[in-house]
Amino acid sequence: MSQRPAVGDLTDGRTYGSEAHQGHAARYWHLQDDGRIRCDVCPRECALTDGQRGFCFVRRRIGDGLALTTYGRSSGFCLDPIEKKPLNHFLPGTSVLSFGTAGCNLGCRFCQNHEISKARQMDALMDTAGPDDIARAAVAAGARSVAYTYNDPVIFAEYAIDTALACREAGLRNVAVTAGYVQGQAASHGGRTAHGAGDADLPRARDGCVGGDHDARDPWRER
Numbered sequence: 001m002s003q004r005p006a007v008g009d010l011t012d013g014r015t016y017g018s019e020a021h022q023g024h025a026a027r028y029w030h031l032q033d034d035g036r037i038r039c040d041v042c043p044r045e046c047a048l049t050d051g052q053r054g055f056c057f058v059r060r061r062i063g064d065g066l067a068l069t070t071y072g073r074s075s076g077f078c079l080d081p082i083e084k085k086p087l088n089h090f091l092p093g094t095s096v097l098s099f100g101t102a103g104c105n106l107g108c109r110f111c112q113n114h115e116i117s118k119a120r121q122m123d124a125l126m127d128t129a130g131p132d133d134i135a136r137a138a139v140a141a142g143a144r145s146v147a148y149t150y151n152d153p154v155i156f157a158e159y160a161i162d163t164a165l166a167c168r169e170a171g172l173r174n175v176a177v178t179a180g181y182v183q184g185q186a187a188s189h190g191g192r193t194a195h196g197a198g199d200a201d202l203p204r205a206r207d208g209c210v211g212g213d214h215d216a217r218d219p220w221r222e223r
């Protein structure tokens, strides 16, 4: 196995660019021998030159690093009954604070949230909220959990994981609504952090979903 020349720093909280929305340092990537940066979050394994964005649109190479351009920015918040996620035996009768960002690593033609999953204007992200802000808002609203939903949290893994940690510290549980199209450290870190529930939808198993040339039957497989 060849040695990776550089790896995304797991502790790096830098903000790229002169404006915060240009991005937060992403964690799951490495520099390839050909000079491109490969995102390791999902099986698409986008290999990027400077300025390029991945298929999901929200992970972008900036110089010698990879940025998550939606960190701290949400497409909106909503207080839902937990049964709407849909979860039946997880904290029944309680409220969950739901939020999502923009972009997606899938390309389903039947997507119900295509306005945000295929958003190409970051103006679709109306609310600015860091992990601690979300945890505080959930507690203030009387929610028992926070849901990462509307678009797949896989693509905003760093934001979701940091928020999940803040929620755990605040005594909240976490709910990930995901197709599970994720791999490697992003998958293992997300799984270890969640302390809650996961709703694994499998759109790639249906007609009309573009999930890449990968096995649609085993989304949790380590690659």
Ligand code: SF4
Residues within 6 Å of the ligand: 039, 040, 041, 042, 043, 044, 045, 046, 053, 054, 055, 056, 057, 059, 104, 105, 154, 155
């Ligand atoms: S998360 Fe986005 S940038 Fe990363 S491999 Fe998947 S589609 Fe590409």
